[in-house]
Amino acid sequence: MEKTLRILGIVCIAIGIAATVVSFMPYGIFLGIILSFVGMVLSTIYIFLDMKHQVNTAKITAGVIGMFLSSIPVLIMIGILVYSKMTA
Numbered sequence: 046m047e048k049t050l051r052i053l054g055i056v057c058i059a060i061g062i063a064a065t066v067v068s069f070m071p072y073g074i075f076l077g078i079i080l081s082f083v084g085m086v087l088s089t090i091y092i093f094l095d096m097k098h099q100v101n102t103a104k105i106t107a108g109v110i111g112m113f114l115s116s117i118p119v120l121i122m123i124g125i126l127v128y129s130k131m132t133a
Contacts, residue, residue: 046098053091054107060084061114068118074125077118084115 061084068077091108095101 046094047100050091050094050098050100051107053087053094054111057084057088057091057111058107058114060087061111061117065114065117068121074118074122078122081115081118084111088112088115 060080064077064080064084067073067080088108088111091111092106095106095108
């Protein structure tokens with residue numbers, strides 16, 4: 046189980062980084078949101094399995110980092126919407 050969680054943690058962080066990087070590209074926000082959704086689901090699975098089997102006792106795990114990175118595209122989208130409402 047420990048090896049599976051390690052691999053899942055690396056995948057969560059990689060998808061989070063990919064979602065963040067893609068979101069800053071022109072017209073990449075839509076792909077970033079899709080990657081963000083996948084990253085959030087995988088991070089939630091990681092956190093659930095980690096809590097169930099108590100493999101990692103640290104407060105900041107790979108699932109939390111992946112979830113933070115996956116939330117950045119959503120925050121960018123909210124910022125764009127707020128900015129467009131304020132200027133219109």
